[in-house]
Amino acid sequence: MICKLCLEDKPLLRRSHIIPDFMYQDIYDENHWIHRGRPSEPSRMGRVPTGEYEGNILCKPCDNEIIGNYESYGSRALYGGELPIAESPIFEQVVTPAGQRITVCRNIDYRKFKLFLLSILWRASISDRDFFSDVNLGGHEDTIREMLLGGYAREPNIYPILLATYLGDIETPADVIGQPHRFRLERSIGYNFLIGGTYYIFFISRSGIPAYVLDASISPSNEMKIIHLSGDDSGRLLHQYFGMSGK
Ligand SMILES: [Zn+2]
Numbered sequence: 001m002i003c004k005l006c007l008e009d010k011p012l013l014r015r016s017h018i019i020p021d022f023m024y025q026d027i028y029d030e031n032h033w034i035h036r037g038r039p040s041e042p043s044r045m046g047r048v049p050t051g052e053y054e055g056n057i058l059c060k061p062c063d064n065e066i067i068g069n070y071e072s073y074g075s076r077a078l079y080g081g082e083l084p085i086a087e088s089p090i091f092e093q094v095v096t097p098a099g100q101r102i103t104v105c106r107n108i109d110y111r112k113f114k115l116f117l118l119s120i121l122w123r124a125s126i127s128d129r130d131f132f133s134d135v136n137l138g139g140h141e142d143t144i145r146e147m148l149l150g151g152y153a154r155e156p157n158i159y160p161i162l163l164a165t166y167l168g169d170i171e172t173p174a175d176v177i178g179q180p181h182r183f184r185l186e187r188s189i190g191y192n193f194l195i196g197g198t199y200y201i202f203f204i205s206r207s208g209i210p211a212y213v214l215d216a217s218i219s220p221s222n223e224m225k226i227i228h229l230s231g232d233d234s235g236r237l238l239h240q241y242f243g244m245s246g247k
Contacts, residue, residue, distance in 0.1 A: 012058060105223065121137070162199075163227065166228075
């Protein structure tokens with residue numbers, strides 16, 4: 001059987017995750033968590049759905065080593081863990097003059113982190129599961145496959161990714177995985193994933209990407225900005241998100 005990443009005829013794994021299990025938790029920051037979940041409602045934390053996985057898509061080296069290495073970095077960068085001090089991301093909470101709260105992330109590895117996020121988008125596109133039926137990258141699927149296989153993160157304006165979180169807002173649920181959907185924003189097209197209280201917004205078009213997206217997306221200087229959504233924003237976005245995905 002043909003592995004969808006290396007395109008070689010190899011035995012394929014019976015279980016490959018599309019969204020890694022470790023993303024079903026809150027993101028790490030300098031205070032350990034951007035938001036600690038719901039200590040007042042510990043029972044809710046048990047309701048996190050199990051990860052979506054699929055068989056016969058990837059061979060063992062592609063899943064465990066190539067994608068596994070990106071996941072290993074993504075997990076330690078976003079959720080904390082065993083990274084040497086020199087490789088640990090630095091997070092700083094900032095309020096812009098316009099009143100927008102952001103988390104500035106520094107020392108976050110451009111290549112590894114971007115490819116980690118793109119691996120989720122790509123896996124959703126190759127997946128046949130209903131949950132990912134709206135994700136269809138067309139010709140971009142093979143472009144991203146080559147980036148993942150070769151370890152090329154390419155230029156920052158190629159598939160930039162915006163992270164926006166409502167984890168600072170206790171009124172909105174953090175234990176939600178939304179069905180990914182395609183969107184059109186001005187002249188750009190992309191896909192929006194809602195995972196554990198954070199929107200991962202992938203831009204596919206090469207043109208028409210808003211300047212603030214390029215400013216916030218991870219850059220080769222190893223910096224990234226996570227946008228914090230206010231209570232009003234997050235309620236509206238959640239409503240739109242599930243409205244658009246037909247739920
Ligand atoms: Zn393979």
